[in-house]
Amino acid sequence: MSRKPRIRSGGGATMHDVARAAGVSAITVSRALNQPQQVSPQLREKVMQAVDALAYVPSRSARTLASARSRTVLVLIPSLDNTVFLDTLAGIESVLDAAGYQMLIGNSHYSAEQELLLLRAYLQHQPDGVLLTGLTHAAPFEDILRRRALPAVYMMDLADDGRCCVGFSQEAAGAAITRHLLERGKRRIGFLGAQLDERVMKRLDGYRAALDAAGLRDAGLEWLDPSPSSMRMGADMLDAALAARPDCDALFCCNDDLAIGALARCQQLGIAVPQRLALAGFNDLQPSAWCTPALTTVATPRREIGSHAARQLLRMIDGDEPDALQTDLGFQLMLRRSS
Amino acid sequence: MSRKPRIRSGGGATMHDVARAAGVSAITVSRALNQPQQVSPQLREKVMQAVDALAYVPSRSARTLASARSRTVLVLIPSLDNTVFLDTLAGIESVLDAAGYQMLIGNSHYSAEQELLLLRAYLQHQPDGVLLTGLTHAAPFEDILRRRALPAVYMMDLADDGRCCVGFSQEAAGAAITRHLLERGKRRIGFLGAQLDERVMKRLDGYRAALDAAGLRDAGLEWLDPSPSSMRMGADMLDAALAARPDCDALFCCNDDLAIGALARCQQLGIAVPQRLALAGFNDLQPSAWCTPALTTVATPRREIGSHAARQLLRMIDGDEPDALQTDLGFQLMLRRSS
DNA sequence: TTGTAAGCGTTATCAA
DNA sequence: TTGATAACGCTTACAA
Numbered sequence: 286m287s288r289k290p291r292i293r294s295g296g297g298a299t300m301h302d303v304a305r306a307a308g309v310s311a312i313t314v315s316r317a318l319n320q321p322q323q324v325s326p327q328l329r330e331k332v333m334q335a336v337d338a339l340a341y342v343p344s345r346s347a348r349t350l351a352s353a354r355s356r357t358v359l360v361l362i363p364s365l366d367n368t369v370f371l372d373t374l375a376g377i378e379s380v381l382d383a384a385g386y387q388m389l390i391g392n393s394h395y396s397a398e399q400e401l402l403l404l405r406a407y408l409q410h411q412p413d414g415v416l417l418t419g420l421t422h423a424a425p426f427e428d429i430l431r432r433r434a435l436p437a438v439y440m441m442d443l444a445d446d447g448r449c450c451v452g453f454s455q456e457a458a459g460a461a462i463t464r465h466l467l468e469r470g471k472r473r474i475g476f477l478g479a480q481l482d483e484r485v486m487k488r489l490d491g492y493r494a495a496l497d498a499a500g501l502r503d504a505g506l507e508w509l510d511p512s513p514s515s516m517r518m519g520a521d522m523l524d525a526a527l528a529a530r531p532d533c534d535a536l537f538c539c540n541d542d543l544a545i546g547a548l549a550r551c552q553q554l555g556i557a558v559p560q561r562l563a564l565a566g567f568n569d570l571q572p573s574a575w576c577t578p579a580l581t582t583v584a585t586p587r588r589e590i591g592s593h594a595a596r597q598l599l600r601m602i603d604g605d606e607p608d609a610l611q612t613d614l615g616f617q618l619m620l621r622r623s624s
Numbered sequence: 625m626s627r628k629p630r631i632r633s634g635g636g637a638t639m640h641d642v643a644r645a646a647g648v649s650a651i652t653v654s655r656a657l658n659q660p661q662q663v664s665p666q667l668r669e670k671v672m673q674a675v676d677a678l679a680y681v682p683s684r685s686a687r688t689l690a691s692a693r694s695r696t697v698l699v700l701i702p703s704l705d706n707t708v709f710l711d712t713l714a715g716i717e718s719v720l721d722a723a724g725y726q727m728l729i730g731n732s733h734y735s736a737e738q739e740l741l742l743l744r745a746y747l748q749h750q751p752d753g754v755l756l757t758g759l760t761h762a763a764p765f766e767d768i769l770r771r772r773a774l775p776a777v778y779m780m781d782l783a784d785d786g787r788c789c790v791g792f793s794q795e796a797a798g799a800a801i802t803r804h805l806l807e808r809g810k811r812r813i814g815f816l817g818a819q820l821d822e823r824v825m826k827r828l829d830g831y832r833a834a835l836d837a838a839g840l841r842d843a844g845l846e847w848l849d850p851s852p853s854s855m856r857m858g859a860d861m862l863d864a865a866l867a868a869r870p871d872c873d874a875l876f877c878c879n880d881d882l883a884i885g886a887l888a889r890c891q892q893l894g895i896a897v898p899q900r901l902a903l904a905g906f907n908d909l910q911p912s913a914w915c916t917p918a919l920t921t922v923a924t925p926r927r928e929i930g931s932h933a934a935r936q937l938l939r940m941i942d943g944d945e946p947d948a949l950q951t952d953l954g955f956q957l958m959l960r961r962s963s
Numbered sequence: 964t965t966g967t968a969a970g971c972g973t974t975a976t977c978a979a
Numbered sequence: 980t981t982g983a984t985a986a987c988g989c990t991t992a993c994a995a
Contacts, residue, residue: 297772299988310966315990325964340771345748346685346694347988350971355685365710365717375704378731387745390729392717406726409684432679433636516914542910549914571881572911575855575888638972649982654974664980686972689987 298339306335318343349411358598359412360388361403363395363419363482366513368570369587370418373440376591377416384599386413395482395513397423404429414598416591419483420444436601438594441484443611449601451594451612455484458583458616459491462565463537465581467499469624471535471563475506477522477547478539479514485539488567492537506533514539519546527556534562535624541566541573544580548623552577563624578622586614637678645674657682688750697937698751699727700742702734702758702821705852707909708926709757712779715930716755723938725752734821734852736762743768753937755930758822759783775940777933780823782950788940790933790951794823797922797955798830801904802876804920806838808963810874810902814845816861816886817878818853824878827906831876845872853878858885866895873901874963880905880912883919887962891916902963917961925953 304311309328317324317332324332335341349355358381362370374390381388389407393400401423404415408429414436430437439450466474476492478485489507496502508526510518519542526533538544544566551558558564558578566573569584593614597607643650648667656663656671663671674680688694697720701709713729720727728746732739740762743754747768753775769776778789805813815831817824828846835841847865849857858881865872877883883905890897897903897917905912908923932953936946 301988311988312967312990313965316965319990323964328965340768342744342747344689344750344988346688346750347971348748348990349685350683350689350973351988351990353971353990365714366707368707371704371710375731378704387728387749389726392714405681408681409687410726411683411685429679516910520914545911546914549916552916571855572884572915575859575885576911577888577891577916640972650972651974651983652981655981658974662980667981683972686987687974689989690972690974692974692987 298341300341300343303332303335303339303341306339307331353411355411355413356386357410357412358386358388358414358416358595358602359391359404359407359410360416361391361393361400361418363393365390365392369568369585372587373418373591376588376593377595378591380592380595380599386599393418395480397421397426401426408433413602414438416440416594416598420448420450421483436598438598438601438607440590440594442487443613445611447610449597449607449610451590451597451614453585453590453614453616454491455487456491456494458567458585459488459537460495461491461616461618462567462581462583463492463495465618465620466535466537466563466565466624467495467501469535469559469563472501473503473506473530473533474501474535474537475508475526475530475533476537476539477519477526477543478507478509479512479518479522479543480539481509481511488537488539506530514542516542516546516549519543519548520550521546523547523550527562535559535564536562537565537567539567541568541570541580541582544582544623545572545576548576548578548580559622559624565624569619573619574621581621581624582619584617584619586616589614637680639680639682642671642674642678642680645678646670692750694750694752695725696749696751697725697727697753697755697934698730698743698746698749699755700730700732700739700757702732704729704731708907708924711926712757712930715927715932716934717930719931719934719938725938732757734819736760736765740765747772752941753777755779755933755937759787759789760822775937777937777940777946779929779933781826782952784950786949788936788946788949790929790936790953792924792929792953792955793830794826795830795833797906797924798827798876799834800830800955800957801906801920801922802831802834804957804959805874805876805902805904805963806834806840808874808898808902811840812842812845812869812872813840813874813876814847814865814869814872815876815878816858816865816882817846817848818851818857818861818882819878820848820850827876827878845869853881855881855885855888858882858887859889860885862886862889866901874898874903875901876904876906878906880907880909880919880921883921883962884911884915887915887917887919898961898963904963908958912958913960920960920963921958923956923958925955928953 300311300314304314314332317329391403417439420442441452443450566580566582569582573580573582639650639653643653656668730742756778759781780791783789905919905921908921912919912921
């Protein structure tokens, strides 16, 4: 009948230790910490003193196990190298922090497979909800969410299929910036695309739609490369584009990295921007306002997408309906000297 | 005597469910998953089938509670807006992922207080170890680590006091880039500093030491501002510096953001870089190679710092000694057209 | 307002 | 190689 108490890991005090020190029961400690108004001021005071004295830190795993709520949210993003997602994370963080939730960050490296693996792995933590980037995911993904009744909010884009999304229309943004180039009098407008994720392809769709509407679409003016974008790649793609189509008079680059690289290359080659070739990017990263000439681009409400998505998710976790299934946070054309 | 089984949260299968389905005991399932070699191939096979059939996902909290090991590492960084720390995170992630560890990311927003709060909050997850940025932390910080016997690795800098660090000498790097400006014939070399965190101040120390050695130090050539750095701030600081000291012939900016902003401002003002004013930055971010003129800066092994620190930490968690207490991963001067 | 008892899902211990 | 049992630290349900 010999009990063999195991060795505690952290060596820290447990709730029972605190209870003993305060001369109350464990459940009173629990309540003093989590629902203070349910405990009389005197006891509460005693408990808090014992907590301080013992430097008590509650165990999240025990709490999660007992309550079946982890107060944790899983955030899946395609990359940590991209300012866009970091700004989004910052927005999410601000809201979750304030609500006492913690976030688990999963980096899918732009791979739907990886993303599925991450979901499976992080499911072990029993997150209370999930924030996702984009609308397209591996086949079993949504099944898993549904089976577990896991609230999810989709960020960055819009869908009209019952999923809760916070973002803006990538396609409309792509079309808008293309129309701007048309208005500037450009007629042979090309598209430079890298990474080729879902959002880039929608910007491409928007670009095509705008040119179709103007009767100026030319498939020979599209350059697409699935490898990750970078400034170097922008420079290389500019070379390739001008070599293939010297008549091209404007380029919509799928993001600012590409555009800045292309712009720098134009400077080196002495190509007049925007007279000979207009350039536009996407996202309005910090350097875009500072390069020469300053880059025309599309500002996207990344931080707001993150914070709003987090708020919606918390509402769903609490069993309430989200404010609206779709939240369109819009975008803004930043018209500068490069166009 | 009525048992009242609670409602499960996720509705997912438990290890007991798997055990029942496979016709074995729960502990056998546990072993089949965690120490497969201890279970006969037949049973292992049966268990794996049941796992698949039930889409079983182990509960991390139960595991942590029972085993007192969370297989989780806490990473504390000062900012998510700074590429430097993201690259570091990427390095950490690659190592931890491969080892089956997950990371909890805490963003201290450059505040020691916040950092302490984060440590306290994340301690609830019983992390097996901690990765820290910089050497200076709030007073109770190291006490807490010691009391809990939590392995910790300090990233980005070097210390000779028994703590395990992975980084490079910020001071040596600051001195090296300053000496380079001296070698270029510059004599009134200024310093532009923002954020003023620990690392910036050490770069400043290096700058001062180099100028002292040359007998050219001039306190009137230092401009320091504690607010977060940005390109706009670099531009503004350049204006202020030249207004105060038109004789200044070179500027060492504490990071590339500042330097790129200053460079852009020089372009606007028609100041010849590097003839009239040489510029140098720090970190070698992507745009630095692409601005005009390309920016002289210091390349730092951020990703390697992250991955090496993570490896050291895993070793300590396993009870082994780290390879070396101090790992100097060095830095590299990137001499470009701006100097 | 406070306490008791049981249970959350897993692993450590010991026995077979 | 496999299993029974207790234990991890906390919270829910119910009782006082």
